Amino acid sequence: MNVLIVHAHPEPRSLSAALRDVAIAELTAEGHSVELSDLHAMGWKAVVDRADFPALDAGMRLRVPSASGQAVATATLTEDVAAEQEKMRRADLLILQFPLWWFTMPAILKGWIDRVYAHGFAYGVGEHSDRRWGDRYGEGTFAGKRAMLIVTAGGWEPHYSARGINGPIEDLLFPIQHGILHYPGYDVLPPFVVYRADRLDQAGFAQVAEGLRQRMRTLDSLRPIPFRRQNGGDYLIPELELRAELGAPGATGFALHLETSDNRESSDPDPSR
Numbered sequence: 001m002n003v004l005i006v007h008a009h010p011e012p013r014s015l016s017a018a019l020r021d022v023a024i025a026e027l028t029a030e031g032h033s034v035e036l037s038d039l040h041a042m043g044w045k046a047v048v049d050r051a052d053f054p055a056l057d058a059g060m061r062l063r064v065p066s067a068s069g070q071a072v073a074t075a076t077l078t079e080d081v082a083a084e085q086e087k088m089r090r091a092d093l094l095i096l097q098f099p100l101w102w103f104t105m106p107a108i109l110k111g112w113i114d115r116v117y118a119h120g121f122a123y124g125v126g127e128h129s130d131r132r133w134g135d136r137y138g139e140g141t142f143a144g145k146r147a148m149l150i151v152t153a154g155g156w157e158p159h160y161s162a163r164g165i166n167g168p169i170e171d172l173l174f175p176i177q178h179g180i181l182h183y184p185g186y187d188v189l190p191p192f193v194v195y196r197a198d199r200l201d202q203a204g205f206a207q208v209a210e211g212l213r214q215r216m217r218t219l220d221s222l223r224p225i226p227f228r229r230q231n232g233g234d235y236l237i238p239e240l241e242l243r244a245e246l247g248a249p250g251a252t253g254f255a256l257h258l259e260t261s262d263n264r265e266s267s268d269p270d271p272s273r
């Protein structure tokens with residue numbers, strides 16, 4: 001399997017970098033080939049601006065979605081963006097790895113998403129009709145591929161539990177796992193989260209590293225998070241609201257978008273996944 005790791009940490013001697021190296025070593029030992037985008041080491045440009053669209057006429061107002069779609073259609077994206085898109089196309093598994101900063105990913109990684117996820121590549125894909133609303137949420141460019149997060153967090157695990165003050169980790173990660181990964185088609189594997197990361201000593205690191213190696217060894221048998229598919233019949237089109245008969249009565253929020261929220265068996269034909 002081809003794996004792309006997108007790593008976002010400014011310090012090569014950080015815990016995050018050490019975990020990245022553990023993952024790469026284990027994946028390589030398992031016979032996978034690994035590509036790495038180390039965003040700080042690459043000097044990644046983190047903001048979308050006019051320089052991203054060199055073919056755009058100087059007198060034209062910049063409208064990012066249309067300029068982006070035009071650049072995809074005419075193969076005039078900048079080289080750095082085109083190279084990352086090629087890496088994504090080659091990869092069967094995408095891993096985004098980052099420290100949790102202000103409850104989400106660091107800005108440089110968000111900037112990678114903003115620039116690489118171009119119109120006609122990661123969004124604006126597929127036909128819109130009265131039966132389909134584009135190829136999104138389980139369909140799209142990355143359908144059939146997998147993605148997952150490796151995240152370190154300063155907070156304690158209970159702070160991120162169902163009743164924890166920070167909110168449940170699966171809610172905090174929902175915009176990334178559902179909005180950024182499932183949206184362009186990925187099946188999303190459960191995240192690997194390291195809590196109390198700032199306090200980790202060598203014994204703690206050994207334990208975390210072993211957990212990560214174990215995770216890298218069992219990727220094939222992991223079942224993806226059972227996000228509902230947009231065009232699978234669960235949502236009204238064009239409202240894209242979950243049908244009234246689905247989901248637990250009175251339930252609201254992110255969990256509604258899991259197939260398991262209405263106690264229905266997953267439509268996945270292979271329950272071992």
Ligand code: FAD
Nearest residue numbers: 014015016018099100101102103152153154155197200205
């Ligand atoms: P590092 O600082 O590199 O290391 C952490 C510890 O691991 C150190 O004590 C280090 O000695 C030890 N360690 C053990 N073994 C090794 C090894 N082999 N190699 C390297 N180090 C090792 N946390 C939250 O929970 N929620 C937030 O919203 C949040 N927001 C933040 C916002 C900002 C701007 C910042 C700076 C931090 C925030 N944090 C937050 C904390 C942040 O998530 C952690 O600081 C981060 O995850 C720790 O990972 P690191 O790779 O930076 O660790």
